[in-house]
Amino acid sequence: MAVAHPASDGRTVANVVGSRRTAFTQPRKGQFTDAFGYPHANFGTPFKGARTVHCAGPVRSGPEPPLLWGMRCDRAHGASGGRHFAGSDPATGTGTVTGVTTAGKDLSGGESEYAYATWPGTGAERLYRRAHAD
Incomplete structure (x- = not known):
């Protein structure tokens, strides 16, 4: 987490590059979600890591609820860190x-293609909240 003060002209990072809200609550089962990532080539996959790959669909509990939530999405390694969005x-x-x-x-022990x-x-x-309060 980083706090960036506005530039001398008053513009914030969000003003320049945009921003999204964050939900801190557990997703609802069946909530339609869009997921994005940059998977790289893996055995038998067409991915090269140079373009965003998008998956969309309902989420469900993963093999370690409530920590992990999954959606049908067959991507190769490298997509980790990609964001999942509701209402995208x-x-x-x-x-x-x-x-x-x-x-x-x-890594999760869950079903393939998730x-x-x-x-x-x-x-x-x-x-x-602490970062925003300081």
Whole structure:
């Protein structure tokens, strides 16, 4: 987490590059979610890590609830760190961050063709609020 003060002309980082809201609560089962990432080449996959790969669909509990939530998404390694959004609208750039791609079946022990995310949670919310208060 980083706090960036406005530039001398008053512009903030969000004014220049944009920003999204963050949900600190656990996603609802079945909530429609968009996930993005940059997977790199893996055995038998077409991915090269040079373009964003998008998956969309309903989420469900992963193999370690409530920590992991998954959605059907067959991406290769390298997509970790990609954001999951609820209410995403690519035309307007809106949506709420609901999680971050953390693992596929190899690390989570979950089903193949699923990407698993962790949601920010209460610890992240406390850190966020403290950063904004200082």
